[in-house]
Amino acid sequence: MALEIPSPTAPQLTASPAAVSAALTTTEVRVTSSFRGAHIVLYGAVFDPTTKPSDVVVIVRGPEHPIRIARKTKVGGLWVNSRPVVFRGAPGFYMTASTRPLQDIAGFGTLRRLGAGIDHLAINAPFEQRTETRYGVRDVVVSRLGGDYLDWRRAVIRLKENAGLYDADDKGVTFVDKDLFKAEIDLPTKAPIGTYQAEIILFQDGQPVSRKVRTLTVEKAGIERTLYLFAHHSPWLYGLVSMALALGAGWAASLVFRRN
Amino acid sequence: MDLYLPIAEVSVNAPLLVALGALVGFISGLFGIGGGFLMTPVLVLMGIPPAVAVASMANHVAASSTSSVISYTRKRAVDFRLGGVLAGGGVVGAIVGVELFRWLRLLGQADLVVALSYLVFLGVIGGLMLVESLQSILRRRSGQPPKPRKERRPPWLYGLPLKMRFPRSRLYISVIPPVLLGVFVGVLSAVMGVGGGFILVPAMIYILRMPAGVVVGTSLFQIIITTSLTGVLQAGRNQTVDIVLATLLLVGGVLGAQLGAKASSRFRAEELRALLALIVLLVGLRMGLGLFFTPDEPFVLMTGMG
Numbered sequence: 001m002a003l004e005i006p007s008p009t010a011p012q013l014t015a016s017p018a019a020v021s022a023a024l025t026t027t028e029v030r031v032t033s034s035f036r037g038a039h040i041v042l043y044g045a046v047f048d049p050t051t052k053p054s055d056v057v058v059i060v061r062g063p064e065h066p067i068r069i070a071r072k073t074k075v076g077g078l079w080v081n082s083r084p085v086v087f088r089g090a091p092g093f094y095m096t097a098s099t100r101p102l103q104d105i106a107g108f109g110t111l112r113r114l115g116a117g118i119d120h121l122a123i124n125a126p127f128e129q130r131t132e133t134r135y136g137v138r139d140v141v142v143s144r145l146g147g148d149y150l151d152w153r154r155a156v157i158r159l160k161e162n163a164g165l166y167d168a169d170d171k172g173v174t175f176v177d178k179d180l181f182k183a184e185i186d187l188p189t190k191a192p193i194g195t196y197q198a199e200i201i202l203f204q205d206g207q208p209v210s211r212k213v214r215t216l217t218v219e220k221a222g223i224e225r226t227l228y229l230f231a232h233h234s235p236w237l238y239g240l241v242s243m244a245l246a247l248g249a250g251w252a253a254s255l256v257f258r259r260n
Numbered sequence: 261m262d263l264y265l266p267i268a269e270v271s272v273n274a275p276l277l278v279a280l281g282a283l284v285g286f287i288s289g290l291f292g293i294g295g296g297f298l299m300t301p302v303l304v305l306m307g308i309p310p311a312v313a314v315a316s317m318a319n320h321v322a323a324s325s326t327s328s329v330i331s332y333t334r335k336r337a338v339d340f341r342l343g344g345v346l347a348g349g350g351v352v353g354a355i356v357g358v359e360l361f362r363w364l365r366l367l368g369q370a371d372l373v374v375a376l377s378y379l380v381f382l383g384v385i386g387g388l389m390l391v392e393s394l395q396s397i398l399r400r401r402s403g404q405p406p407k408p409r410k411e412r413r414p415p416w417l418y419g420l421p422l423k424m425r426f427p428r429s430r431l432y433i434s435v436i437p438p439v440l441l442g443v444f445v446g447v448l449s450a451v452m453g454v455g456g457g458f459i460l461v462p463a464m465i466y467i468l469r470m471p472a473g474v475v476v477g478t479s480l481f482q483i484i485i486t487t488s489l490t491g492v493l494q495a496g497r498n499q500t501v502d503i504v505l506a507t508l509l510l511v512g513g514v515l516g517a518q519l520g521a522k523a524s525s526r527f528r529a530e531e532l533r534a535l536l537a538l539i540v541l542l543v544g545l546r547m548g549l550g551l552f553f554t555p556d557e558p559f560v561l562m563t564g565m566g
Contacts, residue, residue, distance in 0.1 A: 034263070035271065036262055036264070036271050068561070070559070070562060071559050078551045078552065079550075080369075083368065084562050158557075189269075223266075224266040227503060239491060239494070239495025240492055245503070246488075246491070246506060247484075247488065250324060251327070253514035253515060253517070253518060254326070254331060254518070
């Protein structure tokens with residue numbers, strides 16, 4: 001069963017008798033040693049007593065993770081990374097699927113308010129340029145007012161798109177029957193671990209009229225989880241054990257070959 | 261058969277990694293080196309995050325070095341005393357190196373330093389070794405006697421205080437040069453993900469003037485100690501050791517190392533050195549030259565650090 005999550009930024013819905021409902025074929029993705037990404041299908045239905053044309057937009061957001069990005073600059077003939085810049089509030093995974101291109105479904109303001117579409121992604125850069133110290137190293141936090149802010153923002157999106165982590169598919173929602181629709185979510189191997197939110201919004205006349213949220217968790221399972229937790233909870237013991245294994249394997253190999 | 265690595269968080273082809281481990285192990289046994297300088301760049305090209313590749317290599321190098329050092333011990337070709345002094349420096353170097361690497365990664369400059377280190381160290385060592393081995397090959401082809409080794413030992417080796425006797429190497433030298441050499445190699449092992457044999461072996465021959473018979477065994481002994489510590493420190497401080505990745509590599513690696521050691525007797529020493537020099541030079545250039553070309557994508561995401 002999917003959980004209804006009240007979102008603090010729940011949009012003001014236009015009063016309408018129409019409603020949308022949806023379910024995911026998988027709500028738990030288990031990352032095991034054979035994990036090669038996941039393919040999830042979302043099914044939904046539109047309930048509408050009228051015959052107004054409807055559009056459906058599905059937005060999937062992965063767990064938020066600060067992004068550190070650097071720009072290569074030429075210093076003395078060498079291409080060198082600049083100081084990293086930090087973006088906050090960017091989801092680790094983001095995809096939209098819709099029945100039509102988003103800009104045809106609703107206006108700029110509506111999409112911006114809903115955070116629908118990569119262009120409207122709320123990547124929070126602070127208003128003031130400042131540096132902050134983390135782990136003893138100073139990071140530059142880019143200013144939203146800075147002249148090259150857009151270059152940086154576009155780069156974040158481009159790199160995430162190339163990694164298969166950001167995606168927009170304006171034909172991703174297809175109606176399989178009169179009121180029954182389907183969307184596909186492809187999680188790449190690099191998809192971050194954590195809780196994902198799939199937001200399903202029904203649009204009529206350019207306005208959101210009904211909205212549902214479903215959650216999806218991606219978590220390591222089995223031996224992957226055991227090793228990951230071991231490496232992070234008792235890192236020193238993990239280091240000793242893995243090194244003992246390595247030395248033991250070397251010793252065993254020399255024994256085997258001596259016999260031959 | 262694809263396998264998802266728990267720490268690297270990428271999916272890799274398991275048989276390919278075992279084969280790669282075997283190939284590098286073979287080369288390592290053939291030339292009496294750890295092979296990390298070859299393996300780390302290949303792993304990075306395969307899409308393993310550099311920090312994980314560098315850290316997990318320590319385990320692989322330690323495993324294949326252990327397997328070779330045991331056979332060298334049987335031949336009494338390990339100077340444990342000198343190896344211990346080198347390793348003493350190596351321990352300090354490894355601790356410094358792991359902290360340095362952690363700091364460089366946070367600064368976003370780890371890639372640069374790794375690439376530059378490969379270019380400079382592999383380029384210089386590979387170039388020198390290539391010239392030297394080609395000269396001896398040419399000399400032998402033209403029927404000249406091999407160049408007599410300069411027996412005059414550099415005076416600074418003897419002028420320094422804290423002298424110590426190393427009977428197996430027939431040396432009576434200050435401990436300062438081997439300790440410093442150990443520190444240097446320890447830092448490299450943490451930063452470049454290598455054992456450091458490619459630097460240690462020439463340095464032991466040309467700087468410490470050790471007899472050739474004990475050089476490889478002693479350098480491998482010091483590499484085991486340094487890389488064991490590096491591996492544990494990388495896991496403890498940075499959580500970047502992938503036990504699955506390391507195991508896949510070392511399964512192939514230890515087998516390949518034994519086969520390589522057997523095959524090495526079929527080749528002439530200077531021909532082996534020329535071949536190794538060529539490999540070292542190519543890897544150094546491949547890793548370092550990217551710094552000079554205009555990148556296709558001017559931005560890079562810094563991964564592996566929350």
